[in-house]
Amino acid sequence: MAKIKSTNKATKKEVIAIKAASLFKAKGFNATSMRELADLVGVEASSLYNHIGSKSELLHSICFKIANEFTVHLAQVENSNGNSVKKLQDIISFHIRIMLKKFDEVFVANHEWKHLQEPYLSNFLNQRRSYEKRLIAIVSEGIKNKEIINGEPPIIIFTILSAVRGLELWHRSKKNISEQNLEEGMITQLTTGFIK
Amino acid sequence: MAKIKSTNKATKKEVIAIKAASLFKAKGFNATSMRELADLVGVEASSLYNHIGSKSELLHSICFKIANEFTVHLAQVENSNGNSVKKLQDIISFHIRIMLKKFDEVFVANHEWKHLQEPYLSNFLNQRRSYEKRLIAIVSEGIKNKEIINGEPPIIIFTILSAVRGLELWHRSKKNISEQNLEEGMITQLTTGFIK
DNA sequence: AAAGAAAACTAATAAACGTTAGTTTTGCAT
DNA sequence: ATGCAAAACTAACGTTTATTAGTTTTCTTT
Numbered sequence: 001m002a003k004i005k006s007t008n009k010a011t012k013k014e015v016i017a018i019k020a021a022s023l024f025k026a027k028g029f030n031a032t033s034m035r036e037l038a039d040l041v042g043v044e045a046s047s048l049y050n051h052i053g054s055k056s057e058l059l060h061s062i063c064f065k066i067a068n069e070f071t072v073h074l075a076q077v078e079n080s081n082g083n084s085v086k087k088l089q090d091i092i093s094f095h096i097r098i099m100l101k102k103f104d105e106v107f108v109a110n111h112e113w114k115h116l117q118e119p120y121l122s123n124f125l126n127q128r129r130s131y132e133k134r135l136i137a138i139v140s141e142g143i144k145n146k147e148i149i150n151g152e153p154p155i156i157i158f159t160i161l162s163a164v165r166g167l168e169l170w171h172r173s174k175k176n177i178s179e180q181n182l183e184e185g186m187i188t189q190l191t192t193g194f195i196k
Numbered sequence: 197m198a199k200i201k202s203t204n205k206a207t208k209k210e211v212i213a214i215k216a217a218s219l220f221k222a223k224g225f226n227a228t229s230m231r232e233l234a235d236l237v238g239v240e241a242s243s244l245y246n247h248i249g250s251k252s253e254l255l256h257s258i259c260f261k262i263a264n265e266f267t268v269h270l271a272q273v274e275n276s277n278g279n280s281v282k283k284l285q286d287i288i289s290f291h292i293r294i295m296l297k298k299f300d301e302v303f304v305a306n307h308e309w310k311h312l313q314e315p316y317l318s319n320f321l322n323q324r325r326s327y328e329k330r331l332i333a334i335v336s337e338g339i340k341n342k343e344i345i346n347g348e349p350p351i352i353i354f355t356i357l358s359a360v361r362g363l364e365l366w367h368r369s370k371k372n373i374s375e376q377n378l379e380e381g382m383i384t385q386l387t388t389g390f391i392k
Numbered sequence: 393a394a395a396g397a398a399a400a401c402t403a404a405t406a407a408a409c410g411t412t413a414g415t416t417t418t419g420c421a422t
Numbered sequence: 423a424t425g426c427a428a429a430a431c432t433a434a435c436g437t438t439t440a441t442t443a444g445t446t447t448t449c450t451t452t
Contacts, residue, residue: 422423
């Protein structure tokens, strides 16, 4: 049936994309060759093209898949009825969890997007800017409601985003500390600092 | 005289390295060709090799130059006599300032180091791990002295490092807020959080 | 002015790259 | 079993890459 076949194909395409993500993360987009990817998949390089359109397509399917997950989650948070602090904690928590769960893909979306081709590049950056603006709006609301200290909302947001996006540092030495502890620790520090 | 000549050569080499950093930052190490770099310098590609050994050499001179600046500063902080909180604030402040001052090179050291060749790669990573451990030691001391909340020192350090390393986000939209504000805002948030 | 070194140039090389074309194998539906 | 589409293969392509060799120009020193 056409349906099953297309499902299978989508699945195979996804497998390739996930293996591509692990290579793109480890070596970077440009330093990853289609022959290496093919090796990892267990196939000749040219055979990949039965399932994908191009190397670039792999990159942008990874980037937009992740970008969309963040966008969808943000919409949920915006429609929830917690206060601003609760919303920000929710977002931080989501960032940490998705980073730990889909590390390769999130890493690629965070670090290899610059190799996207137009118009995907502009598209991606617009989506990101919009995401940041909506986070800033949450902070501004929190300040208005006296839940958040009266600082510059962009600084607060960029600090949070930098911290959670840089979580790759963490991945290197995650042996000693549980995800649970990590999540709690980061939220605590970003919300209340480290001073006693 | 030999001395002047070698000084001139070092200068020219540095100029090339700085221009290389701006390209490596914008396009990534692998996506930057020696022909592009030569264009930027105003010379043919092969002429670059009168001043540098190889493309790889450019990358590792950038990475280690920056790594050494951080190492030297850390040693100064360790030998200073402030308390742990003061030391950490000092380090955060240094990260922000050097990021703003030598943005391209710091960015490259933070994001393109994976393209270093051995043994420079191992060397670089060792230096980084050592840097992180020494920061963790400062936090541990602060906890012992009841200056810092009783959390996991690695989480505190990784959160701080992620936040300051991710400062590139900032660079995109630095129009509205001064460096002074940025530095104060980040230090405030990382030390005391954003909750009122 | 002459000499010598430093740094530019042109030209070429060998390797690696993404991708296409054409062919053969595989696996499911009749 | 037969037929057909999906997906594998081999081979090759045109580019682009970093780098080297050899030559000429430019600059500095005597």
